[in-house]
Amino acid sequence: MPETDQLNQKDVSVEDLLKLKRAEQPSEAFWSDFDSQLHRRMLNTLVKKDPWYVQLMRGLTGRVAQSVTLVGAAAAFAFVAIIQPTYMTQGNSAGEGPVLSAVGANVGAEADVVNFVESDASGAIDLAASATELDELQRDYLVEEVSVVRLAASDHYQHDFGMASLQVEEFDTAAYSAEDIRARSLPKAGMANLMF
Amino acid sequence: MATTSTAAGDFAPSKSTPISERDLDLAIVRRVQAGQVGAYDQLVQKYREKIFAVIYNMTGNREDASDLAQDTFIKAFQAIGRFKGKSSFFTWIYRIAINTTMTFLKKQRRRRFVNYENINEEVASSEILERLTAKNRTEKGALVQELQEKLNESLQKLSLKHRTVVILHEIEGLEHAEIAEITKTSVGTVRSRLHYAKQQLQSFLRDYLN
Numbered sequence: 001m002p003e004t005d006q007l008n009q010k011d012v013s014v015e016d017l018l019k020l021k022r023a024e025q026p027s028e029a030f031w032s033d034f035d036s037q038l039h040r041r042m043l044n045t046l047v048k049k050d051p052w053y054v055q056l057m058r059g060l061t062g063r064v065a066q067s068v069t070l071v072g073a074a075a076a077f078a079f080v081a082i083i084q085p086t087y088m089t090q091g092n093s094a095g096e097g098p099v100l101s102a103v104g105a106n107v108g109a110e111a112d113v114v115n116f117v118e119s120d121a122s123g124a125i126d127l128a129a130s131a132t133e134l135d136e137l138q139r140d141y142l143v144e145e146v147s148v149v150r151l152a153a154s155d156h157y158q159h160d161f162g163m164a165s166l167q168v169e170e171f172d173t174a175a176y177s178a179e180d181i182r183a184r185s186l187p188k189a190g191m192a193n194l195m196f
Numbered sequence: 197m198a199t200t201s202t203a204a205g206d207f208a209p210s211k212s213t214p215i216s217e218r219d220l221d222l223a224i225v226r227r228v229q230a231g232q233v234g235a236y237d238q239l240v241q242k243y244r245e246k247i248f249a250v251i252y253n254m255t256g257n258r259e260d261a262s263d264l265a266q267d268t269f270i271k272a273f274q275a276i277g278r279f280k281g282k283s284s285f286f287t288w289i290y291r292i293a294i295n296t297t298m299t300f301l302k303k304q305r306r307r308r309f310v311n312y313e314n315i316n317e318e319v320a321s322s323e324i325l326e327r328l329t330a331k332n333r334t335e336k337g338a339l340v341q342e343l344q345e346k347l348n349e350s351l352q353k354l355s356l357k358h359r360t361v362v363i364l365h366e367i368e369g370l371e372h373a374e375i376a377e378i379t380k381t382s383v384g385t386v387r388s389r390l391h392y393a394k395q396q397l398q399s400f401l402r403d404y405l406n
Contacts, residue, residue, distance in 0.1 A: 012405055014397045016324045017347060018366040021253060024344065030262075031244070038240065038266045045270060 221285035228276055236276070239285065240269055246368065247293045253363045254297045254356075256348045264300055268293040283377060290364075290378045298356055328404060343404065350400035358393035361386055 026034075221242075227235040247268055252261035272289050279288060329339055351359055360379060364370045365386075372390075376383045398405065 012324060012327055014394050014401060014405065015366055017343070017401055017404060018362065018397075020324060020343065021347060021367045022249075024249075024252070025245070026248070026258070034244065034248075034262060034266070035240075038269055041266055041270055042273060045274065
């Protein structure tokens with residue numbers, strides 16, 4: 001058989017065998033599945049979800065952050081309301097430290113200091129430090145004094161606490177309300193806001 | 197060979213990839229980058245067989261090749277905004293396919309099952325098979341199946357880098373310069389790897405060679 005002899009004479013090389021690999025081809029059904037799977041996966045990449053542990057951490061972090069903020073605010077208030085005024089008194093030998101609360105500026109009175117009310121088991125006691133005593137305390141402890149003074153109509157008193165500037169204006173009940181003073185005098189919410 | 201400047205800037209001409217083909221691909225890429233996301237499908241349809249074939253020959257597993265080919269197109273889609281056109285899209289996506297497959301294979305601690313693709317009967321009826329059938333005096337169908345297994349086994353015995361150059365050159369028909377660009381090596385390295393790989397394959401497949 002001449003044809004067979006001719007075929008036999010030609011060498012088969014590695015390259016020839018490797019070219020046979022081109023015959024390994026998927027069917028049309030395979031490509032149909034391939035396309036639909038690829039489209040589905042590409043759409044999934046557009047809607048990216050974080051892994052479950054990231055979502056869990058985000059949820060916990062949110063709640064923790066809220067708690068930390070509240071605790072921090074309470075701690076800061078306690079520091080300002082308890083520790084600082086503690087320096088202003090001559091010492092408190094009574095059992096547990098009293099809880100001090102700021103009752104707000106006594107804007108209507110002629111007193112020139114903010115009244116702090118100390119409450120303990122026996123009841124509320126007014127502590128109104130005199131100007132002389134305050135001067136002494138200021139010298140000793142550099143305590144800053146917040147004072148509300150009846151001023152002339154157009155006068156303003158600014159005291160810079162380093163965080164925000166406070167403008168304490170003449171209080172005219174007809175024109176202003178306490179809420180207005182707080183809103184206008186405290187440009188941003190901060191620790192000072194807790195005092196009024 | 198003349199070069200053509202496009203909006204992407206100058207790029208080197210390619211021998212086996214005509215400039216018009218490259219420009220076509222670049223135009224589609226620009227449309228995708230401009231927001232016509234559906235245009236990406238044209239690139240998928242154009243290159244999916246080639247990409248699948250390369251990955252299949254590297255892995256020897258049909259299912260893995262399908263997944264990895266999809267991974268390749270997804271990665272290319274996600275990175276297409278950064279494609280500047282300095283190389284052809286063809287080279288770029290081949291590179292992604294090779295890197296994705298190599299990363300996958302390196303992670304395999306033990307050899308995965310082989311899962312061969314079906315032989316296309318029309319393509320298989322080639323002169324080479326006729327010669328082999330005549331030489332071995334065996335039935336063609338049995339010979340094809342045996343040969344397919346032997347070829348895939350032999351390829352899997354090669355190291356990844358040698359397997360890659362053999363597949364790209366001998367099966368995919370790419371030139372040395374293109375392979376060098378895809379694999380980020382030199383033409384000399386491609387040639388030496390190819391030479392070594394063929395020597396290895398000759399010893400594995402000596403029963404079928406003259």
